[in-house]
Amino acid sequence: MALVHRKFVMSAILSRFARAYSTPVQEKDIRKSVFISQSKDIFTNLALEDWLYKNLDFTNHHVLMLWQNDPCVVIGRHQNPWLEANVPALGALTDQGVALARRNSGGGTVFHDQGNLNMTFFTSRNHYNRRYNLEVITRAIFREYGLKLEITPRDDLTLRNCKVSGTAAKLGRPSAYHHCTLLVNTNKVHLSEALQKSDVGIETNATKSTKSKILNLCEENPKIKVPALYKVVGWEYLRTHALSVKDGGMELANQQKGFQMVNPTEKWFPGIEEIRDNLQGWQWRFGKTPKFTISRSFTVPEHLISQDVPDDLKVTMVVEGGKISDVNLYVPPGLVANGFSGNVNVITSLIGHKFSEEALDNLEWSLGALGSDKDKFVTDCVKQVMQSV
Known part of the structure; x- marks a missing residue:
């Protein structure tokens, strides 16, 4: 399977720019894949996200990447880590500590642990549609568990007026992605301690996060677990038409490229280790902080x-x-x-x-x-x- 996947990846790289500005693709010609990362390391998963964004051709192949992380705080590209996170305390909050990472996309700060499901929707820039992505998530949760999530004007997902997911994106040429994290059974004590900060006396132009009431989905329905959501969200994505939120059922899902477990290593994705090293380095995480x-x-x-x-x-x-x-x-x-x-x-x-x-x-x-x-x-x-x- 690894050899087949590597051939697929290299083929996509070679054709990416050749097709990027060609005749608009018809919906019937677009196929979808669900990639599931085998890593739980935030820097590795952010590196995989960046590698796919830079190297794959999404003109007629849309991808949903599903991933989880060990405990970490993830700030937006233009944020101040000292303003967003309890930096001095992160190393002692859990047995393995809480990592601090800066992502490539904008938006606010989030806390991840293995009680979150992270989702990245990759498309061409022309097909970027975050509302479509959020509709897929809400339909998946409703179909399987009967919970009706609301999509706010800010493109957040809420339940009972509490936030269960935020949103962020990176828009480029020819590719784009939209990602979000779904709160399933995250440790809310660790979340609060990791993000507990005061901005008194600080002057900055950095993007500031907005505090919101949050809710774990398991608080509403204890049957919701992250491992099951891989299948629930993945199948909903595959059975939904590529450019319109129409349900094509399992007939359409079976025409897609299906689920693929991906191993984010140098052997599979040449150059990913350098991306990871840069993302983990002090210069990116702290040195990029606005004055x-x-x-x-x-x-x-x-x-x-x-x-x-x-x-x-x-x-x-x-x-x-x-x-x-x-x-x-x-x-x-x-x-x-x-x-x-x-x-x-x-x-x-x-x-x-x-x-x-x-x-x-x-x-x-x-x-x-x-x-x-x-x-x-x-x-x-x-x-x-x-x-x-």
Whole structure:
């Protein structure tokens, strides 16, 4: 089966661009496949998604990729990981930790674990239709379980006014994809802890996620399980006409290319390891973060007050490309042992360090010897700014 699949993949690559701008394809000439990833690794699955998008010809062959992940937070292409996720806590939330990934598509942040079913619908750009895809999902759930999901104007799926799926997409030429994740029995405690953040004091143009009430499908019907949904959603996709939401029944489904288990390895998909390495690298996950500024004010404890009405201590950091590009301290007069006060722009050793693991290692040294409680208070304030996002 692996050899047959590899031949199919290479053939699709060779013909992709030759057919991309040819005469429009008729619906009757389009065939469908359901690919099921054998990996549970978020970086591998995102790499597979990107590889298919870049290499396959979807002109007359539409593909639904079904996949699951071990616990992870997935942010959109233009988002700030420190603003969207509880970055310092992710490593300890589960036994294996929670990975943080940035995907190629836009949209908001989601939490995945093996209680989610992820779906990516690949078509040519001309045939991209996210409403069609959502209709396939809602029909599948209703046909098998009798639950009627609603499609919102924002193209989210809801049940009892709670969100059960979001949506994101990547539109290019000649291909496009739309993907979403269906909440089946995800761990809502881990989800809440992984995404629990505050944006107080942060200025940025990065896309911000919108918080919503969520619901697992199993809360409404305990019989719904992710393994069964592979078949339920897959068959609904195959039996639905390619360009219109018309049910062709099993007669149409049997004319399609069917289900294929795919192994996202270098042997099957040449070049996928390089894509995965880039997606897992710090530069993509954190270095691609849009510029942001974080400011915090701290009330000076009474036992450190040297004036009748002291000012607050203020810390402002600018982060570009995931690294600290500027730091400014406003230190009230008389607070630190070495006597500096006012706007102090001398913490140069922090500049250029990654935010925040490298910078934290150098923080105490850059603020001088911690000879007094006042010095320690200043150091703590700067550290809190870096650990609060």
